[in-house]
Amino acid sequence: MDIALHYAKKLDNQDILNRYRDEFYLLPDIMYMDGNSLGLLSKRAELSLLSILDSWKKYGIDGWTQGEHPWYYFSETLSEMCAPLVGAMKEEVMITGSTTTNLHQLVASFYRPEGKRTKILVDELNFPSDLYAISSQLLLHGYNPEEHMKFVKSRDGNTLIEEDIIESMTDDIALIVLPSVLYRSGQILNLKALTKAAHERNIIIGFDLCHSIGSIPHYVDDWNVDFAFWCNYKHLNGGPGAVGGLFVNRKHFGQKPGLAGWFGSHKEKQFDLETEMSPAPDAGAYQIGTPNILSAAPLYGSLQMFAEVGIEAIREKSLKLTDYMMYLIKEELRDFHFKIANPVDHEERGGHIYLVHEEAARICKALKEHQVIPDFRSPNGIRLAPVALYNSFEDVWNTVQILKKIMTEETYKKYENKRDVVA
Ligand SMILES: Cc1ncc(COP(=O)(O)O)c(C=O)c1O
Ligand SMILES: Nc1c(O)cccc1C(=O)C[C@H](N)C(=O)O
Structure with a gap:
């Protein structure tokens, strides 16, 4: 794996499910990482x-x-x-x-x-x-x-x-x-x-x-x-x-x-x-x-x-997305005290990444202000779910870069470390 953006783009080019992104109403310029709480609307569902x-x-x-x-x-x-x-x-x-x-x-x-x-x-x-x-x-x-x-x-x-x-x-x-x-x-x-x-x-x-x-x-x-x-x-x-x-x-x-x-x-x-x-x-x-x-x-x-698509293909891509996300988190966020608290083994890892951090509530607020939708789970967890049918490897790359920026610039300190109404 590679931390550069071109590697994410290469993974997207190789991804046979990439065309399904067009089937969904993606939120413009947003990295939607919350499909494990509420999945996005597809055009077929609307029909x-x-x-x-x-x-x-x-x-x-x-x-x-x-x-x-x-x-x-x-x-x-x-x-x-x-x-x-x-x-x-x-x-x-x-x-x-x-x-x-x-x-x-x-x-x-x-x-x-x-x-x-x-x-x-x-x-x-x-x-x-x-x-x-x-x-x-x-x-x-x-x-x-x-x-x-x-x-x-x-x-x-x-x-x-x-x-x-x-x-x-x-x-x-x-x-x-x-x-x-x-x-x-x-x-x-x-x-x-x-x-x-x-x-x-x-x-x-x-x-x-x-x-x-x-x-x-x-x-x-x-x-x-x-x-x-x-x-x-x-x-x-x-x-x-x-x-x-x-x-x-x-x-x-x-x-x-x-x-x-x-x-x-x-x-x-x-x-x-x-x-x-x-x-x-x-x-x-x-x-x-x-x-x-x-x-x-x-x-x-x-x-x-x-x-x-078949659930096997969905699972295969989902694991690639979460593998890639964990790799980027380890490489890019090592100075910021995140703990990857989801299991690492494929047999034990579901469809999302779970980051534990003392400042999780306000980091989530900062992410939302910066085009990433995660969800906060009390007391100190950030869930990030890159979903196989509509998230790209580039979305994952962007998410980690935005998180890195928020941590480096300490933008999250602007917010109170307390959850919003829903997440
Ligand atoms: C594991 C689990 N069980 C139960 C529920 C409750 O579901 P509902 O509100 O649809 O009854 C949820 C989510 O809300 C959930 O994640
Ligand atoms: N069911 C929800 C709702 O009505 C509003 C907001 C979120 C939800 C959720 O599904 C939460 C979800 N069960 C969770 O795993 O946290």
Whole structure:
């Protein structure tokens, strides 16, 4: 590798995904490094949203069965497109709800405390919404979360050790919920090994795929994962608040979902409107109410690109981008006390870089003023996500140069070292 700009340009020339940049509305003159929080709008996503609006305009209520994407089958259409990204059959995937509501649904369905097995195993680094949801589910069961939510602790504050997780799978655990990729450090957990260990101990296990979906391949069927859930607005570019997704392993089909609603019905029975529900035979049963069609619409266009490119090619470029970024950070920022706190090994590194620095909050503010969009994660982290479909190696080069300038000129000292409202 080389620190010169011409090397970044050479990498861009060799990049087979470079042409996808034109598919997106890139922010002019901005290095957008936040696609792991909210992915950018693509032209195809915009078109699919417009097409759905057009059906509403032309058909009114009949848009459920007419138009380019009849709404009544739209969730199933998207689920089929998403299934290869999780490594599951189309029947096992459902595009529905949100990350947090899907987690509620799955805990309501798979948490079956019995005898001494009453606890839910989580980790202290997971995104707090998951912990809040699980805690409230324990309360609904009449359990005190302080006693019944067991935390795997991090030794370094950024990552988890597989043996520590497995050691915590004791015989009082009824359910395990862990992330696939940690939202701060970007560490990938070994889903296959953790699922095997959980099953050897007769524990049901599910994963939050928010930070891995659309960024790294998954093989949840081969790994025999029980369930998973995710959002579609980060790497999958579905738009703010896009409808989320869930996976239920087919071995659990037939079991009653914890939270029922009429959209979980068998599609041919739903409009019989009977008092007794006839659930869908597959993951469709985990839907609750009317799908948010307008918040699902952009996903159609976006997922077309993932089908075209393939998740393996995306992962390959993503690793090249983060390898290059780490190289430049080491070369160019060595005097400025940044700690690269994401794992370095490819097997353990997700789609973003995580820099720890005492002044992280105000460095992020300075970056934003200087055409780089990172995000700050409390207490002292800077996340930088160069995304395979729309970021270039030149974006990475520019980002590191701007960071170097901010540090050299100490521009960041103009700001208060405190987070803004969102990041
Ligand atoms: C890992 C993880 N889990 C859960 C959530 C919450 O998702 P939502 O607000 O879509 O329910 C997020 C992000 O907001 C996340 O990153
Ligand atoms: N869901 C978000 C939102 O509604 C506003 C701003 C950011 C988000 C995020 O997704 C944050 C993200 N889960 C994270 O990993 O930090």
